[in-house]
Amino acid sequence: MTPHGESYVSTPRVGHFDGPRASGTLAERQAALVAALVAGAPDPPGFDPTRLAAARRALLRKRAGEAAKHWPVLAASLGPRWSAAFAAQHAGREPGGALRDGWDVARALRAELTADAARELRDREARWRYAGVRPPRPRRLRAALRTLAARR
């Protein structure tokens, strides 16, 4: 029996979802799949939607874990709610990198951050320039120190 309580099947070709298949080059089909998994595009034809949904959740959880390493105080302040807060912010939005992904969560929750989490956000803002549109860019060192000193 499998861990799901099902009997094992003899054919190794299960996991397929019967239906039409997408046309196009492999590059196009891969792009359509990534868009469906991370950017809110419709599922490509032929894939099992239940399994794609599970993959979508797994990708969000993976991103949340990586963002937590860049935003340890913020993640810790949310505790078990971190994954849900991350998913609420990022479901259907493609990855922007762990720093940016976590930053988006911090900005969305700015009004309710703990003092420590707010300090973590200020520290990032002192060192990086990020307005939510383009990827974060490092500020110049002297400007960063000035900003940090003024805010502390």
Next chain:
Amino acid sequence: MGAPPAGEDRAAVDRGGSTADRRPGGPVASVRGTDAPDRPFAVDGVGVGWRPEIAGWVADVSDLGFCEVIAESIAPAGPPRGVVDLRARGVPVIPHGIRLSLGGAEPLEPARVAQLAACADVLGAPLVSEHIAFVRAGGREAGHLLPVPRTREALDVLAGNVARLSAELTVPVALEVIAALFDWPDDELTEPEFLAAVGDRTGALLLLDVANVYANAVNRAQDPRVVLDEILDLVPADRIGYVHVAGGSARHDEAGYYHDTHTDPVPDAVLGLLAHLVERAPGVPVLLERDGGYPPAAVLTAELAAIAEAAR
């Protein structure tokens, strides 16, 4: 199959039929370095994936056979102190790439190839590893490893990309079987058939992740041991570079799928599968991957001991 062939025979195998598919300039490196002509594998024993969070624990592991570092996480010009110390002790370190997208139909990014090659050089690595997967397409990052369709077309892509990578390397490449929650409707081959074909077409070694074999099998309602046996029937033991073991769980998912999290303990069922693998491929090197949810050092030590026991 019998015992793996001796070094000279192995080099001959590497120059054999599968290399016909490689492009000019591709590698014909033997898996065995010239410094170890009579060893069946490029590394030995039980290893650990080096991560900064557990660097202190890794440094204290007794009888550490080898390590892996995430290639994208280090600066080749200045690897982390803990990794440098391991190299100074003679512990082999394998750069493990996670973002090359070797299964991607779009061209490889030259800077990523150069990064992996530079890691291999600076670490004096016996081999490098990457995945049978793609991670980006159409200008979007997926954020994790995605499966390629098990088709002839995907084999062509992998063969071309591995040849481009290998042209920058002086050591062999091992390609890892990933954990995938879904399959492509395009699939023409079973996973064991596909893994064997990837080895034939690319000339790469197989990085056999038993936890991923387990995850894929249970999520497809297959018997993991049967699937593993099918892989080992098609992929000779001397084409296995090394083995990964990692933790996972079904508790994170409402649909009940088993997830290869690397943040949970290694389940007993995966240890049992490892023991079966080692029965069929004696002496295969085994590495524990842990990427978060780090337990106390004593728990990691016990887990590594259980892996070493299963791999004896």
